[in-house]
Amino acid sequence: MQKLPGKTVERLSEYRRTLINCLSEGKSFIYSHELAHMHHKTAVQVRRDIMLMGFSGLQRKGYDVKEMIDAISEILDSPEGQNVAIIGIGHLGTAILHYFKGKRAKLNIQALFDTDPQKIDRIIDGIPCYHPEKLDDIVHKYRINIGILTVPPEKAKELKDQLIQAGIRGILNFTTVPLKVPDHVYLEEYDMITSIEKVAYFSGK
Amino acid sequence: MQKLPGKTVERLSEYRRTLINCLSEGKSFIYSHELAHMHHKTAVQVRRDIMLMGFSGLQRKGYDVKEMIDAISEILDSPEGQNVAIIGIGHLGTAILHYFKGKRAKLNIQALFDTDPQKIDRIIDGIPCYHPEKLDDIVHKYRINIGILTVPPEKAKELKDQLIQAGIRGILNFTTVPLKVPDHVYLEEYDMITSIEKVAYFSGK
DNA sequence: TGATGATTGTGTAAAAATTAACAATATACC
DNA sequence: GGTATATTGTTAATTTTTACACAATCATCA
Ligand SMILES: NC(=O)c1ccc[n+]([C@@H]2O[C@H](COP(=O)([O-])OP(=O)(O)OC[C@H]3O[C@@H](n4cnc5c(N)ncnc54)[C@H](O)[C@@H]3O)[C@@H](O)[C@H]2O)c1
Ligand SMILES: NC(=O)c1ccc[n+]([C@@H]2O[C@H](COP(=O)([O-])OP(=O)(O)OC[C@H]3O[C@@H](n4cnc5c(N)ncnc54)[C@H](O)[C@@H]3O)[C@@H](O)[C@H]2O)c1
Numbered sequence: 001m002q003k004l005p006g007k008t009v010e011r012l013s014e015y016r017r018t019l020i021n022c023l024s025e026g027k028s029f030i031y032s033h034e035l036a037h038m039h040h041k042t043a044v045q046v047r048r049d050i051m052l053m054g055f056s057g058l059q060r061k062g063y064d065v066k067e068m069i070d071a072i073s074e075i076l077d078s079p080e081g082q083n084v085a086i087i088g089i090g091h092l093g094t095a096i097l098h099y100f101k102g103k104r105a106k107l108n109i110q111a112l113f114d115t116d117p118q119k120i121d122r123i124i125d126g127i128p129c130y131h132p133e134k135l136d137d138i139v140h141k142y143r144i145n146i147g148i149l150t151v152p153p154e155k156a157k158e159l160k161d162q163l164i165q166a167g168i169r170g171i172l173n174f175t176t177v178p179l180k181v182p183d184h185v186y187l188e189e190y191d192m193i194t195s196i197e198k199v200a201y202f203s204g205k
Numbered sequence: 206m207q208k209l210p211g212k213t214v215e216r217l218s219e220y221r222r223t224l225i226n227c228l229s230e231g232k233s234f235i236y237s238h239e240l241a242h243m244h245h246k247t248a249v250q251v252r253r254d255i256m257l258m259g260f261s262g263l264q265r266k267g268y269d270v271k272e273m274i275d276a277i278s279e280i281l282d283s284p285e286g287q288n289v290a291i292i293g294i295g296h297l298g299t300a301i302l303h304y305f306k307g308k309r310a311k312l313n314i315q316a317l318f319d320t321d322p323q324k325i326d327r328i329i330d331g332i333p334c335y336h337p338e339k340l341d342d343i344v345h346k347y348r349i350n351i352g353i354l355t356v357p358p359e360k361a362k363e364l365k366d367q368l369i370q371a372g373i374r375g376i377l378n379f380t381t382v383p384l385k386v387p388d389h390v391y392l393e394e395y396d397m398i399t400s401i402e403k404v405a406y407f408s409g410k
Numbered sequence: 411t412g413a414t415g416a417t418t419g420t421g422t423a424a425a426a427a428t429t430a431a432c433a434a435t436a437t438a439c440c
Numbered sequence: 441g442g443t444a445t446a447t448t449g450t451t452a453a454t455t456t457t458t459a460c461a462c463a464a465t466c467a468t469c470a
Pocket of ligand 2: 095096099292293294295296298318354355356358360364378379380395398
């Protein structure tokens with residue numbers, strides 16, 4: 001299928017997150033306006049997203065929560081799953097590892113990398129940690145195609161290059177430095193300072 | 206001045222981040238296309254953002270880096286500064302604290318809150334940590350107007366309510382649950398899983 | 411069983427964001 | 441000093457995103 005707009009993909013991910021909660025609370029149907037309300041969106045927005053992904057609901061009953069989760073998963077999850085590595089297991093890397101572990105069946109954190117001797121060749125939170133010199137080997141061995149970068153900023157470029165060299169397909173960059181990647185690699189960057197400054201700007205009078 | 210579009214604010218924050226680096230590397234002028242390239246944006250986009258904030262450069266010389274940093278700061282920083290609290294000093298809260306400390310002169314982390322007896326009434330990374338029952342007091346005492354929420358998801362709503370009760374103006378929510386806030390409070394939410402799923406989606410074939 | 415009303419699905423309109431196009435202009439070079 | 445050229449600033453066009461409007465549909469209940 002044709003790729004969906006990035007914005008829609010983001011929202012589908014968010015919807016799924018709440019839908020999973022709904023399901024665990026025993027809610028089996030949901031209206032577009034309910035879901036919209038939970039996400040500060042409009043009902044039309046939600047329905048349009050659902051339409052774009054080719055799913056449909058029942059008039060007057062809303063959307064079957066379980067089915068919709070499956071439909072979103074059909075879109076977001078690749079059937080054979082994807083393998084992920086975290087590079088840099090400091091404060092942030094640990095937070096991500098801890099948070100992520102076991103949350104998404106189709107996204108498996110397979111390896112961690114760090115230069116700290118305390119961490120190398122240890123199992124952290126159930127996942128093995130290696131020295132970055134083994135990056136190429138491990139990426140191939142475990143068919144890792146996504147890398148999460150949480151190393152110190154001055155190391156970011158170097159590790160990014162290693163990841164791409166090893167054949168990675170997507171990078172999520174949390175370091176402070178914007179990176180350049182070739183066209184065939186997908187890059188997403190996030191910086192908390194931007195979020196905080198945005199909050200500061202809009203919450204100021 | 207009229208508020209700028211959120212997207213522009215985000216980009217200005219990002220530009221400033223790189224401009225500060227440029228300055229420290231001794232670069233005193235920068236062209237729109239250089240800045241654009243560093244941020245995966247177009248030169249027009251950069252120039253438009255600059256125009257929107259009412260700054261201007263020199264033809265054939267580009268933008269004075271120092272002046273532009275000041276111009277962005279004029280927009281993003283409130284002159285008297287803003288005070289920030291982090292609620293929940295676990296893995297993520299610590300990562301943020303550590304990362305943020307001293308990075309922005311006009312955004313001061315004034316207080317931390319946690320229920321862990323190991324942390325209460327200790328100084329962590331230079332900032333005092335309190336029990337959340339003191340939230341109202343401390344928020345008033347230090348004129349805190351921004352809260353960063355990194356508590357366990359099931360505590361998020363409760364702490365959000367306390368923050369708003371105490372008169373906070375903006376919230377940055379990192380917990381997994383979307384929150385509802387009244388109109389006079391600005392809310393920004395971020396979830397890494399969405400970012401990772403987006404990377405996974407667009408890096409899949 | 412038929413009317414009622416709430417909800418979905420979607421064509422169309424509106425708004426927002428981005429990009430193209432280009433005049434204005436300052437610098438460098440001859 | 442004049443000319444060529446690279447760059448800014450900005451209007452207009454385009455694209456993308458969101459919202460409106462409403463027909464189609466189907467549970468519910470009289
Ligand atoms: N984007 C954000 O929102 C955000 C928030 C916090 C931190 N950060 C950034 O994330 C990065 C990590 O932050 P942190 O607080 O976890 O820092 P940290 O110092 O706690 O962690 C960095 C880790 O990387 C490891 N490391 C160093 N060199 C390495 C190498 N060559 N290969 C592999 N691992 C290496 C270190 O041993 C350490 O464990 C920094 O760049 C920081 O600026 C970003
Ligand atoms: N949005 C993201 O990208 C992202 C990433 C990682 C984690 N998270 C979320 O962030 C939150 C924190 O994650 P973490 O890994 O740091 O978890 P954590 O368990 O390490 O930290 C939570 C902290 O909150 C404290 N706490 C518990 N109850 C509290 C209360 N009532 N008041 C104040 N503090 C309280 C705990 O003592 C602990 O220190 C979780 O909700 C997690 O799901 C979000």
